[in-house]
Amino acid sequence: MIEFLSGISVTCFVTSYLIVLVLELTRPWRELPLRRVGMLGFMLVGLVLHLVYLILRAQPSGGEAGLLATWYDWSLLLSWGLAACYLFFLIRRPEATVGYFLLPPVLALVLLAMLVRGFAPFSREEATGIWRNVHAMAMLVGAVAVLLGFLAGVMFLIQSWRLKHKRLGRQRFRLPTLEGLQRLNRKCLYFSTTALGLGLLAGIVMNLNRWGQVGWTERGVIFSGVLLLWLLAATMFEVFYKPARRGRKVSYLTLASFGFLVLAMAAVLTSPHGRQDDSPSQPASLRPAEPSAAVEAQS
Template sequence: MELLRQISVTCFSASYLVVLVLEALRFLGRVPGRGLAVVVMMGLGIFTHVTYLTLRAASISNEANIGRLATWTDWSLMVALGLAIAFFAFYLRRPDTVIGLFFLPAILAMIALSRAVSNLPAFERNEAVEVWRGVHGVSMMLGSAAVLVGFLAGAMYLVQSWRLKRKQAGSSLRLPTLETLQNLNRSCLVISTASVGVGLVSGVVMNWNRLGMIPWTDGGIILSGVLFLWLVTATVVEYIYAPASRGRKIAYLTLASFGFLVLAMTGVLSSSHGADQSNAPVQPSKQDVDASSESLDNEAAMETIVPRGQS
């Protein structure tokens, strides 16, 4: 842990800068080992980036009335992390493209912005809880909607495939082409994975701010995590399969994703995780505890001087 605490913004910034230089070397022709170096440096950059944000959030005491990951610096760094993950995923999919020359300057610009706004005050914990609750709700809603659309696209794909085999696709009941449904299926899988991932992380941060701890054993968190792991697995499997066999397998994966979504929603709605927590108490700060104690002491002192009920 002491070694990890030495990680700073310079560590992942330098990694991303090295990747930008490696991407620029494309113009010099084929450079042996360049692709492997990009993968290694991006992996190192994302790892140190996530570690830095996690330790930064953990360094805030439960007694402080400051929200975790609730400053403009934190949010700028999280946007940079999101761009880095997106670029890495695209690069692993199509390493022959030059999208790094577009993504990496934006990533470095967001990191620079995080330094420029570092003097702005942090949000209080109550405000942080509300912000992260909003992000959590919108993200999970978008992820659930994407899973549902993917489920419908998968069902239509299987029906259309069955009708084509029996030469019934030209009847009055017309459905989109298999290619259209396959592309829609893939897009929904990617969107749902990203949205549920953001929703899971924002839910964890929200509870961390609200309770001062992360309730890992909460049924909602566990089932949301299972859904996210399944979506990641389905997305990876979808990209591994050859184009000739991809369509039907994507349809089956999205149908299974719908099953996982139903399981997760059932667990969430049947537990306290799905209850209205808008009025749930937030972990009190040290200042609040001290103020409350002082108020009680003053009240006790006044009762000693003037008995209750007398003026």
């Protein structure tokens, strides 16, 4: 199976993207049967092949270079992320022709990757530092989005209660409209899911670069994964279940997301996660020596 997957090349997913672009460009000219199905199918195939190619690129090679730590890898990662955004819009807003604007940059980034493929890779230490920064920033942005969604959900429920009980006459206490709060809830849900997913992925690559393994059993990692799974489920529910886009359903989802965030933060703060000296995933050979051991070695 690995030998079969190793045959995947850049040409495979670029071809899929090109077919989708051609189908997108033919929209204004004439209606084609099953065009949307074909676009969805080829886009999904391209994304899967693209991701498998990146995963195989991330396999340890035994050298000094870090994992996913070249400009070639970063260009392909950015291209994949933009392609994933296009697939989201294709599912959510199939009538919008956003492919005119998103697909050319996707292909341009692949071309950029080919142009910088010969550049020297980062060292393992540099790769660890880069992915650590991505991990920290993405997790921070995701947590802020969850918190903002929680506050928007609280305001929505208060405003809904005021409307139901006809308490809007008090002009000193004004809140945004229910429609505006619903839109903010949805955006926070999408943004937090994307940011936390990126943060967890960056954390995995960071630990692989640093220690060669990931501490999957740490409470912080487990609860962060649970939070991401919940956000993914909530996002899919909101996207594919149309009644969820109206009323209080999205607000309840963001309130529950805040609860999962609190659990995840408590788990992180009460576990060795993120502490270099106490990390259980750190191999013993890479842990700093105890002071007493160092003194004995010198004597």
